[in-house]
Amino acid sequence: MSPDARILSALRRTGDVGTSGAELARDLGISRAAVWSRIEELRKLGYDIAASPHQGYVLRGTPDRLHSDDLISRLPADRILGREIQVFLETSSTNDIVDKLARDGVEEGVAVFAEAQSQGRGRLGRRWESPAGKGLWMSVLLRPSLHPSAATQLTVMAAVAVARAIQNSTGLVPDIKWPNDLLFHGRKCGGILLELGAELDHIRHIVLGIGLDVNLHASDFPPAVRSLATSLASELGRSVDRPALAAQLLSELDSAYRDVRTGRFAALADEWEQRCTTLGHRISIRTGSREITGTAESLDEQGALLVRTEHGRLERIVGGDVTLLGTSPL
């Protein structure tokens, strides 16, 4: 952990009780003057750190900005996802950054955030608007020992992790629309893009990209999608603490990924089914060049969607664009 991360971590640990400059100096193995210097730099970044003779330093407030040291200071030491965090003020797409890291052989777990993306993308190369400072635009590198046909487990895992993070951070309970959209009242507030590099029977890497509309206002959405989209702030009626949500998200992803790696995917799939509002509905799915109509029945054990078509056949779908056609409760 860097000195700044360790300072923030210590201040978070002691809360209102505070930490003295002497303790921090001892902790970090640096001089008190150096501690003072780091504190001054953190203040310039917007961290409201009060100093008093009795308590020492107390963290009173944090800025609405993503900083890797700050995110790291909020996470447990034994995590895999978010073991390394990079934050860009702006980038083309965090998925691009992580894809490059993947091909450079970097270990799994690195997480990349951007305050803004100029070429954020969703499925099939569609544009994902990523205005500065208003959302969480991030990607994580995974190297699961899964057969490529089981990669669907990771989309399910990610959707559950994001829903849990939103719920734990804000109290809001989003709906999941298969395969990887997060909605409130049918309006999308977040999406997940999973990109694979693989051989036929071996996943080399997975780039898991997540886009969450946290503090966007209606005017921040292009007119064409304004009625189809929402943000956590719109649903909550107040701004959401983005850095706190970012840390919660990494924490939930780490925990859910651990479940996938230790053979506990079934419980994630169950929770997904509970949170998913696609099941039990008549839907139309476009996947590749096919269009399938039927009732969304359940997930299979790999996380693919099982759709009962009009002919009574059960179709197994791994990805696609879903349109709800109306409710036919099972």
Next chain:
Amino acid sequence: MSPDARILSALRRTGDVGTSGAELARDLGISRAAVWSRIEELRKLGYDIAASPHQGYVLRGTPDRLHSDDLISRLPADRILGREIQVFLETSSTNDIVDKLARDGVEEGVAVFAEAQSQGRGRLGRRWESPAGKGLWMSVLLRPSLHPSAATQLTVMAAVAVARAIQNSTGLVPDIKWPNDLLFHGRKCGGILLELGAELDHIRHIVLGIGLDVNLHASDFPPAVRSLATSLASELGRSVDRPALAAQLLSELDSAYRDVRTGRFAALADEWEQRCTTLGHRISIRTGSREITGTAESLDEQGALLVRTEHGRLERIVGGDVTLLGTSPL
């Protein structure tokens, strides 16, 4: 087509009859002096171009070197695979080059050759020895409109194309060992590596890598693999014309890929089954963390291998390392 490619193409077309400098100048829209200049440069590269007052220029011999203009001059104009050809004296791996082109959005069909590779690879990152000037080390970029689960069709297609190219160029008939090895008498002379970039239901790109040991001698193989490997030259008893084989290979790949794209995969699969010596044998396959033993029965309609296990179950395998256990003819 570049001037050099057009010159070589014209000379190939007219053979011993020859082409005059005047015709070439007219064809290319350049002066006769410029034609002479290009001919001189080609001669320096090793192209044996004779000139006589009566016949004009005649191509008498070509060097054992890969040049993109030369390869292009041997191919039909309406091809997709090999529409653009790049040749490197040395590179890390042609799959790396093509992977980068893929991510830069280049159209499918570009083919990259290297005379030598410093980091040639096979499946699962294994090293593939690629000594200078003795083999064909190449990769092609594909963007098929196939579901990721149908990507196996491309490995089958490639194996058939390579086998046809070897047979048409040299008369030798290689065996195919599932999924993508080419052998003579159980000794490997070539392999195919398929790498995908994909979303869950959408292939973004495929890098098809092919390594063919054309003119290697026993001493060119590391001692550890000497008894497991062979080359076309060893099997034939004489050197093989590499550039001619390279062009034949691109031509066969283009034709076979066309079949895949137009729904004619079944015929390729049938030919594959005829050429494959894995079928009907008892085998053990390691794929991922699983080990499966049984009899290799057939390919399914996507090109995956169907193995009948001891319990009578039919297992569908998309990739793995096969060991022959002994013959049990069906």
